[in-house]
Amino acid sequence: MVSPRSPIQNALQAAGAVFGEHSGVTAVTDFGAPIGEAAAARRLGLADLSPLPRVGFRGPGARDWLTAQGVELPDEPNQARTQTDGAIAITRSWTEVLVLGRIQEADSLCARLAAGAADAHCARAYSLPRFDGMFWFALTGASAADCLAKLCGVDMREPAFPVGSVAQTSLARLNAVIVHVDVGEAPLFHLLGDSASADYAWTSLLDAMQEFGGRPVGLRVLHALAREFK
């Protein structure tokens, strides 16, 4: 059985990641110090969400097909909308949508959408293999916007980049999608980019995080943040 791996699996293992089952997939639980991670996540924490489901659709029929599947889409491009189950629908253009599976519990939406790819194709909504093609990190904490300012030319502070905003921009000279979501007091940014450059992006982010005392965190902390927010 060949299991999917995170594109930064080696880096995670080298950093002492403890893996476990989360939301139906194997991902990093913590890095061996859960208590410290909780504080770090409020200050500045970086989590690898690459093992979690995500899927994209593009084409003239993408909006209609996704809407017919019950996905609530933002009204305009470069916006994110959280679904009732916690998944996030991101409009990358008028004809392209990226759906991120929910973090808190096992995904059902992405799997359902992926299973319908053939139908979607007929409706001119072409599926895009974002699970394998894009890394998915989450940057959380009070210093997240300041940290991103070291890597990205877009102003990520409130109110310039409010919750629900999406920037398709350069992150450390890498094409990336940055999504601002609400998990309570600490801001959280989802970062997605070319999976082949995941090692580079992870290293660049950790480097930028140093001055803020940032560190990698596991999903346990993100789950806790999400619960608090609920």
Next chain:
Amino acid sequence: MRERLSPPAGSRIDRSRPVAFEFEGRAFTGYAGDTIASALAANGAWCLSRSFKLHRPRGSFGFAGDEAGALVQLESEPNVQADTRAVEPGLRVQAQNTVGGLERDQAALLGRFERFLPVGFYYKAFYKPRGVWNWWEKIIRRTAGLGRVDRSWTPEYFDKAYAHCDVAVIGGGAAGLAAAAACGDQGLDVLLIEREPELGGWLTYGRRKSADRTLDDLRRRVQALTSVRVMTSATCTGWYADNWLAVSQGNRLHKVRARAVIACTGGTSQPAVFRNNDLPGIVSAAAAQRLIRHYGVRPGLRAVVLTTGDEGYAAALDLAEHGTDVAAVVDCRPDPPAGPMASQAEARGHRILSGHTVREARRDSQRLQIGGVLVTRVTGPGACAADGEELDCDLLVVAAGVAPAGGLLAQAGAKFRPSGRGAVPRLESLPAHAYAAGVAAGASTVEEALAQGEQAGLAAAADLSGSAAAAPAIAARPAAAEPTVSWPVFPHPDGHEFVDLDEDVTVREIEDALAEGYEDIELLKRYSTVGMGPSQGRLSAIATAAVTAAAQDSTAAAVGATTNRPPSVPTRFGLFAGRGFQPVRHTPMQGWHVDAGAQMMTAGLWMRPAYYGPPEKRADAIADEVLAVRRAVGLIDVSTLGGFEIRGPDALEFLERAYTPSFRRLRVGRTRYALLTDEQGVVVDDGVAARQGPDHYYVTASTSGAEQLYPLLLWYQAQWQLDVDIADVTSAYGAINIAGPQARRVLEKLGIDIGLSPEACPYLAARTGKLAGVDVRLLRIGFVGELGYEIHPPASQSLGLWQALIDAGRDYGIRPFGVEAQRVLRLEKGHVIVTQDTDGLTHPHEVDLGWALGRRKPFFVGKRSIEILREKGLSRRLVGYAVPDRRAAVPDEGHLVVRDGEITGRVTSSAWSPVLDQAIGLAYVAPDQAEVGSVITIKAARGRLVEAEVVRLPFYDPENLRQAI
């Protein structure tokens, strides 16, 4: 350490924290908060370095980080501004530009040969007789004092960050604070950038009324505004288009984006020009006041003050109140108006010499600093009597006027121009969304600066809200502020009246350059080097304009000014060269390759295994990998190949237009070679198109070409507007090429639900199915000329599948092979690599790819050009060659094909074939050399000529049987 002045003097030093450091090998003690220069001044040491050209003793004039005179050498860093760099415990400081030390600089002898070093001497000497420059260069480079780079230095961490704001206020003095507060009151997001460690500017060191609470009030007001962010010790070095500001702070370069900018950059105290005006101990009025109020340093025991305005009197009052004996206030104005400070000075009994100037400064007999001045009567513009009164002093304070610090504004497009016959530039106009206030905008009092700051802030706020047409904040110049005296430049028959202290440029040199015809101010600057030092003309431009205007009987306004360019102040290289971003792409198998001992090479942004094994066994490793593929089975990671999904009702039409072959007869489940040419008919990329479904094609592209190809395909689609979607899925799929006679058995052993028999999966078939439980796309293609399958699994499962293939293939002698072996293998098959065997002019017929052209198609990109090129006839052809002499040198790629001394082509690919046991290659040759059997001559390394025979391609398995089994 001398005793410091009592508080409140010394606001920046912490007297409880002494700091011991060394200067020129001598021990000194300062306080935390001192700069190197202030700590030395507190110890009576004014001389910091030697001048660039004549090695004259120099110190700081302004104590504001502007001049070359204050550049010192730290152990690991040259060119440090001693008057702004904080002193640290254990710091070892050396003077710069000396031979044998500051006190006994042997290079000071150069001063005796000054007459042989006239203006522009380096344009006139050192080049005759021919070759003499090589001799001079060593001496000049050794003599030029620009500090010493420590090559064993461990680089510090420098980086960059972006910052955004509604309004950036440059300068945190009175005007800047008022402007920031005014903007902040309007709710704007304000970034206040101050180069000093504290806000306040002149208010922190200038002479103010005892009850003046302006500074405290301003600071409190700004601090109370959460929308105002303050950056201290931050220097704006460039103001680029669209209000993009470069701001250096510590080891970070901030890239600031502001919707509007308010420049409150203040002014620069100007030197007066007279003989020996460069001696250490000659300082500006502002510098003397900084030393007193910031550092608690009594600047001298006995001072003379030279002034052209009321500021000098303020300095004299400050000095006297802090224990310095003021010998005289020398006022160049014949009949000075009774300014408030002048009145106070007169009332306190200071000796005032109106209509006088310092004609000459004299060096102290014991120390490298001023010892006295000769004061004489001013007899006319730029003229003074030869005889006068000698005054002993250890300090000369100069208040010759303040020039607006307009460098940044000028970069942004603001216009400055001296008014009337004055020499000081005045702000005339501002570009859109740019504002100015304070001294930079012509203010001469704190009250004016505050009012201008407030006004500029409100104007910027109105501008950004779009509620009103904002009028640039340029104050009308009060008539009273017009100069009543010409700029204090007093040429001396014996010279050494320096116009530019950075570059040792004197009045005579400016006059000589003008006499030689360098009359344009830009030419004058380049020829004489005036204004080209670290101060970038901030301390010399006005005097230069005044000298030039006098020489040309013109005005400073007519002389004009040189162009301001960023960076406006010396900037550490680390800020530019520090952390940059160089994205790297890894295949899913990157870690496996490294663990397996692969030597990695770059391919565009990708890392790829060149071969597996130590570098010293490179040739053997490559040969073994080649033989493994030919005799058993090999595995190569080709995840770097580009991959595009082309889907939609018009997918076929898109391919027909973009690629050269026709795909109309390509059935689902089949692949076809896909060649791409540009509009000039030049080969730009190739790959394989696999028809996955009726309106779904999966097209690969070369590793090097994929990144450029995707935008090109999108560009075509933007023009053609077909009903098709093009998706770059390069990173979503890994790609593994398994090749060799045993390839099929390995896959079957691993478990695959795709029939692999030649009938079920023939050569050029495309299949999808499960291999070891992983969903894969399987393309049966043969780049290396053996039975082979290109497997495209999801990236996240590629490593697992790779490892499974290695495990399953162990019994069959499987081994991984790298790019080098692949190059040999494909060369043996005569396959072209686009960009290695093609160049920016190669069209398909030159490389025998005419078969890949869909001639019956009505259109494909490049079709018409290719037809024209074909009609013209070939000027070269790519052929395969073999070197019959096995002892001959193996040509390298790039070696020339020659005939009768003429170049007829070049080698594009070359290798020793372990299978054929001879050197083979591809080369461009003249068309008449392309016949099979022709003998060509290759000029190999060290000029050796190698005979090679043109052979039929492919070199190996000419019937192509092995890849079809």
